[in-house]
Amino acid sequence: MIPSPLTPLVRRITLHLADPARRPLPTITVHTRPTLRGWTFRAALLALVPLLLFTAAARTPGIPHSVTLTIAALATGLVVVHPTPTTAGGVIAVAAVLFWGFTSEPFDPWALAVALLAHLLARTTWWAAHVPPQGHAEIAALLTSWRRDLTVLAATALLGALAMLASGTTVQGAVLLAALAVVGLVLVALATDGSSRDDGRS
Amino acid sequence: MTVGGLIVARGRTSQGTPADGHHGWRPTSAYTAAIATGVLLLTTSLLAGRADIALIGIPGLLAATWAHTTRPTTPLRATLHEPPGTTTPGELAATLHLTTTPDTGPTADVIHLRITATGHRDTHLALTARATEDPAGSTTGRQVPLRLSSVRTGPQETFTVDLRGSRHRTWEEEPTQVRGATRLVLPGAAPLGRLPLPRRLRGLTGPHSSRRLGDGTELRDIHPFTPGDRLRRIDWRTTARRSPELDTLYVRRTYSTAEATAVLVVDSRDEVGPDIRTWRGYGTLRVDEPTSLDLARHAAASVATALVDAGDRVGLEDLARRRRPLPPAAGRRHLRRLVHGLALAHPKDPASLHRVRPPQLPADAIVYLFTTLLDDEPLHLVRTWHTMGHPVVVIDTLPDVRHVLEHHLAIAWRIARLEREDRITALDGEGAPVISWAGSRRDQATVRFEALARATQRHVPGRIP
Numbered sequence: 001m002i003p004s005p006l007t008p009l010v011r012r013i014t015l016h017l018a019d020p021a022r023r024p025l026p027t028i029t030v031h032t033r034p035t036l037r038g039w040t041f042r043a044a045l046l047a048l049v050p051l052l053l054f055t056a057a058a059r060t061p062g063i064p065h066s067v068t069l070t071i072a073a074l075a076t077g078l079v080v081v082h083p084t085p086t087t088a089g090g091v092i093a094v095a096a097v098l099f100w101g102f103t104s105e106p107f108d109p110w111a112l113a114v115a116l117l118a119h120l121l122a123r124t125t126w127w128a129a130h131v132p133p134q135g136h137a138e139i140a141a142l143l144t145s146w147r148r149d150l151t152v153l154a155a156t157a158l159l160g161a162l163a164m165l166a167s168g169t170t171v172q173g174a175v176l177l178a179a180l181a182v183v184g185l186v187l188v189a190l191a192t193d194g195s196s197r198d199d200g201r202s
Numbered sequence: 203m204t205v206g207g208l209i210v211a212r213g214r215t216s217q218g219t220p221a222d223g224h225h226g227w228r229p230t231s232a233y234t235a236a237i238a239t240g241v242l243l244l245t246t247s248l249l250a251g252r253a254d255i256a257l258i259g260i261p262g263l264l265a266a267t268w269a270h271t272t273r274p275t276t277p278l279r280a281t282l283h284e285p286p287g288t289t290t291p292g293e294l295a296a297t298l299h300l301t302t303t304p305d306t307g308p309t310a311d312v313i314h315l316r317i318t319a320t321g322h323r324d325t326h327l328a329l330t331a332r333a334t335e336d337p338a339g340s341t342t343g344r345q346v347p348l349r350l351s352s353v354r355t356g357p358q359e360t361f362t363v364d365l366r367g368s369r370h371r372t373w374e375e376e377p378t379q380v381r382g383a384t385r386l387v388l389p390g391a392a393p394l395g396r397l398p399l400p401r402r403l404r405g406l407t408g409p410h411s412s413r414r415l416g417d418g419t420e421l422r423d424i425h426p427f428t429p430g431d432r433l434r435r436i437d438w439r440t441t442a443r444r445s446p447e448l449d450t451l452y453v454r455r456t457y458s459t460a461e462a463t464a465v466l467v468v469d470s471r472d473e474v475g476p477d478i479r480t481w482r483g484y485g486t487l488r489v490d491e492p493t494s495l496d497l498a499r500h501a502a503a504s505v506a507t508a509l510v511d512a513g514d515r516v517g518l519e520d521l522a523r524r525r526r527p528l529p530p531a532a533g534r535r536h537l538r539r540l541v542h543g544l545a546l547a548h549p550k551d552p553a554s555l556h557r558v559r560p561p562q563l564p565a566d567a568i569v570y571l572f573t574t575l576l577d578d579e580p581l582h583l584v585r586t587w588h589t590m591g592h593p594v595v596v597i598d599t600l601p602d603v604r605h606v607l608e609h610h611l612a613i614a615w616r617i618a619r620l621e622r623e624d625r626i627t628a629l630d631g632e633g634a635p636v637i638s639w640a641g642s643r644r645d646q647a648t649v650r651f652e653a654l655a656r657a658t659q660r661h662v663p664g665r666i667p
Contacts, residue, residue, distance in 0.1 A: 015607050025323045026351035026490045028361070032329060056258075085235035089262075096243050096258045100250055111254035119261035126232050126371050127328070130314060135326030144311045144330055145370055152265045159260055163253040185241065185263075 035136035041128035042080050048124055049076040052095050052117040059110045060101030068098065079121075083128035092118045107167035112160050116153060123149070226376030227274050233372045236262035269370035276309035278302055278331070278367035280380050284360065288386045288545070291353045291496075296361055296382055300344040302331045310367025310375060319350055320359045321489030331367065352489040355389045355499045356545050388545045389499035391507040394648055396655035398595055399462040399514070400568040408461025409513035416458020427451035462514040463530045463564050466502045466540070469573035469580060469599075470495055470522040470547040471558070476601045478611050497599040498572040499544045501639040501647075505570050505597075506544075510537040519561040520547045521579075530564055560586045568593045574600040575625050575636075576618065584634045594634040595654065598626070602641040 016022070050072040057068045075091045099114055131137045240263025247256035279301040289295075302309045310331045317325040333343050348361055360382035367375040403412040411420040424440050427450070435453040444452060473495040474480070475487040487493055492500070502518075509516045510532060517530035518540050528536075528543055558579045563569065569592050573580040584594045600622070606612050626636045637650045 012607060015605070019607065025321060025488070028317050028319055028322050028325045029349040029351065030317065030325055030327060031347040032327065035327075038326065085230070085232035089235035089239035092239050092258065092262070093242055096246065096255050099258065100246070100252060100255050102250075104251065107252070108254050111257040115258045115261055118258050119265075122232070122236065122262050123371070130368075131328050132326050134323075135328070137328035138330050140332065141312045141328050141330040144332075148265065148268070148370065152261050152268070155264055156257065156260045160254070160257050163257065167253060185244070 032136070033138050033140050035138050036142070037133070038128075038131040038135035038137065039133040041124055041131060041137075042083065042133060044124050045080050045083060045121070045128055046076060048117065048121050049079050049091055052091065052114065052121055053098060055110075055117055056095040056099040056114050057101075059108055060098060060103065062103075063098065063101060071098070079125060083125045085122070085126060085129070088122050088125035091121065107164045109160065109164060112157060115156055115160075119149070119153065119156075226277070227369075227373050228376075229270065229372060230368070230374045233266045233270060236266035239263075240266070265370075266372055269372035272308045272369075274308040274310065274367075274369045274373050274375075276302065278310045278313060278365065278375055278378070280363065280365050280378065282361060282363065282380045282382050284382055284385065288388045288542075290390050291355055291387055292351075294350040294352055294358060294360060294385060294387065296348050298346040298348060298361075298363060298380070300329075300331065300346065300365075302333070302343070302367070308369065310369050312368045312371075313344070314366045314368065315346075316364040317348060318362045318364075319352075321352065321486065322350060350489070352387075353492055353496070354487075354489050355387045355492075355496050356548060357384050358387050360385055386542075386545055388541050389496070389503040391541075392500065392504040392644070394504050394508040395652045397464075397505060397508050397512075397651050398568060398593070398654040398658045400464070400566050400593060401658065402566040403460035403462055404566055405461045406458060408459050410460050410462060411457040412460035414458045414460075415455055418456040418459045420457045422455045422457050424452050425455050427453050461532070462509070463517070463567040464505075464509050464514060465517045465519055465530065465561070465563050465567050465569050466506060466544075467519045467521065467561060467569055467571045467583075468498050468502055468544065468547050469571065470498065470520055470549055471579075472574065472576070473549050474574060474576070474600070476604050478603060478606050478615050479608070492601065494574045494599045494601060495547070495549070497601060497639050498597075499547065501597045501599060502544050502570070502572050503541050506537060506540045510534070510540075516540060517564070517567070518543050521558055521561075522547065522549055527561060530567065558583065563587065563590070563592055566591075568595065570595050570597060572597045572599050572639075574598070575622050576600065578625070581625050581628060584629060584632065588632060588634070593658070596629055596634050596636045597647075598636050598638045598640070600640060 053072045053075060054068065057063050071094060075094060079087050079091055095114060095118060099108075099111065127137060127142065240259035243259030244256045244263075247253055281299045281301075282296050283299055284296040298315075300313055302313075313329045313331050315325070315327040315329065317327070329344065329346065331344060350358075350360065352358060362382070363380045364377050365380070366377040399410065403410050406416065411418055415422060424437060427436060431453045435455070437452050437454045440452045440454075441448065441450070444450070473487075473493045475493045476491055477485070477488070479485050480487055506516050506518075513532060515530040515532045516536070518528040520527070520543070528540060560583050569587050571580060571584065571594060573596065575581075575596070575598055580596065584596065587594050603615060603619075606615065629636050635650070635654055637647050638644075639647055
C-alpha cells in the first residue's frame with residue numbers, strides 16, 4: 001500500500017484526539033440540593049427570545065415575516081452570546097416596538113402574554129448572566145422569589161384589566177397626568193445613593 | 203479621599219470595610235435595565251396613545267421598584283471548616299459554612315460561589331441561602347461539603363472560595379473570599395506480606411530468631427551442661443533418658459531472638475509524572491495521577507508499616523537532604539514520624555544540581571531504595587552499599603509513562619528508557635533486585651517481596667551465620 005501524504009497528518013490528528021493528557025481537569029465535588037446546569041438557561045433563552053418576538057409580532061398587521069425572522073435571529077444570537085440585563089431590556093423594547101407596529105389599535109389583551117414572556121426573559125437572562133454554562137444553579141435558588149413574581153404578574157394583570165376598561169373612555173388631561181407620573185417615577189426610581197454595578201460580573 | 207475623617211480608597215476604608223456603611227450592597231445593572239426599559243415603554247405608550255405597550259414593561263418595573271425598597275443590610279458570612287491535622291489521599295475535604303442572619307435585617311437570598319483549587323476545574327454554583335435545619339429543629343446555617351479529587355501526597359493547597367450574595371436580583375454584595383489552609387496529605391500504606399531482611403540480625407531481643415545461641419524459643423540442640431548454662435535450661439527428661447545416673451546433665455539450647463534494621467532511602471531529588479512534557483519543568487502535573495514521589499512515598503510507607511508491624515527497626519534517609527535523617531527505631535510512634543517525614547520529602551533543586559553522597563547506614567542494615575532510576579546516581583549508591591556489605595532492594599517508582607506526540611520528546615524518552623533498562627539489568631546482575639511499584643505491577647510487588655524474603659531466609663550450607 002502506497003502511503004498517502006495525508007497519512008502522517010491523519011495519524012497525528014488521531015493521536016491528538018486520543019491523547020489522555022489533554023482530558024479535562026478533575027472537578028471539585030460539592031454536595032448541594034438538586035441543580036440545573038448553567039447551559040440550560042442559555043438553551044431556554046434560545047427558545048424564549050424568538051417566542052417573545054413572534055408573540056409580539058403575531059397580532060400586528062403589516063410586518064413581513066422575513067423581517068420578524070431576521071430580528072428574532074439577531075436578538076436570539078445577541079442574548080445567548082451576551083446574556084446581560086441590558087440586552088434583555090433591549091430585546092423587550094424591540095418586542096414592544098413589534099407589538100406596537102406604529103399602529104393605533106385599541107387596547108390588545110395579547111399584551112399580557114407579551115408581558116409575561118418579557119418578565120420570563122428578564123429572569124432567565126439574569127440567571128444566564130450569573131451562572132456560566134458549566135456551572136450549576138440549585139432549583140431551590142431559582143424558586144426563591146416565586147411568590148414575589150406571582151404577585152407582580154397579578155398586579156400587572158390587574159393594571160391591564162383597568163387599562164382595558166378605561167380604553168374606551170376619554171378623560172381630559174389624562175395624558176398630562178400620565179406624563180407627570182412617568183417623570184415622577186423616573187425621579188423616584190433612579191434617585192439611588194450608590195452607583196449601579198455592571199452586569200454582576202465582578 | 204477622606205470621608206468623615208477616614209481615608210477611603212475605592213469605596214473602602216483602610217480597615218477594608220465599606221465606606222458607605224452598607225456592607226457593600228449595591229443595586230445591580232438588572233435594576234437599572236428594568237427601570238430604563240419600563241420608563242421607555244411607558245413613555246412610548248404615552249406618545250403612541252396605547253396603554254398595552256406600557257403593560258409589557260410593567261412587571262420588570264414593579265419587581266425592580268419593590269425590591270429596591272428593602273435594601274439588605276446584613277452581610278453574608280462564610281467560613282471554611284477543615285478537619286484538623288493531617289489527612290490521607292482522596293480525603294481532602296472541607297465544609298463551607300454560610301451564615302445569613304435574617305433576624306438582624308434583610309440579607310441575601312441567593313449565594314453565588316466560585317470554588318477553585320489547584321489542578322481542578324473552577325466550580326460555579328448558585329445556591330439558595332435558606333438555612334438547613336438539623337434534626338433538633340434549630341437553624342444551623344447553610345453547610346456545603348466540598349471534596350477534592352487529588353490523589354497527591356505531601357503539602358497540598360486546598361480550596362479558595364469567592365462568594366457573593368444577591369437579593370431579589372436587584373441587590374448584590376461585594377465579593378468576598380475565604381481560603382483553606384495548606385494541608386499535609388500523608389501517604390497511605392498498602393498491605394505487604396513478608397519482606398526481605400538483612401543477612402545478620404542485631405540485638406538480643408526482637409521478633410526474629412538469629413543464628414546465635416541465646417534466650418529464645420526456637421530449639422537449636424540438646425547439649426551437655428557446661429559452665430555458664432542456666433539451671434532452668436536443664437532438660438530433665440532428656441537427662442533421665444540419656445544419663446540415668448545423673449553423671450551428665452543436658453540442657454536445651456535455643457537460638458537467641460533479634461531484630462532487623464532497615465533503612466528507607468527515598469530519592470526525592472526529582473518528581474516526575476506520567477506526562478513527559480512536564481518533565482522539563484513546564485506545565486502542571488495533574489492532581490489525579492500520582493507522581494514518582496507520590497509512588498515513592500506510598501511504597502516507603504507500605505514497607506515501613508510492614509517492617510514496624512513485624513517489630514523491626516526502620517530508619518529514613520532523604521537523598522535531597524532537606525530534612526535530617528531519622529535513625530532506625532521501632533514502634534507505632536516512630537512509624538508516624540516516618541510517614542510524616544515521607545510526606546515532607548520534596549525536591550528542592552533540579553536533580554542534576556545534587557551531588558549525592560551515600561548516606562551513612564547502621565551496620566548490617568538492609569537498604570530499601572525508592573528511585574526512578576533516571577540517572578546513574580542510584581547505581582553508584584547501590585554499588586557503594588554492596589561494597590560495604592549491605593543488601594539493597596530497589597523499588598522503581600517511575601509512573602507508567604504515556605506516549606507523546608512530539609517527535610523529539612519521543613526520541614528522548616526512547617533513549618532514557620533504554621538507559622533505564624540498562625541500569626535495571628545491571629542492578630539485577632549485581633544482586634540488587636528491582637521491584638516496580640507503578641500501575642498494575644504494584645500488585646506483583648507483594649509476590650516479589652515474598653519471594654525475596656524466602657530467598658534471604660534460605661539456609662545456605664557452609665555459611666557461617
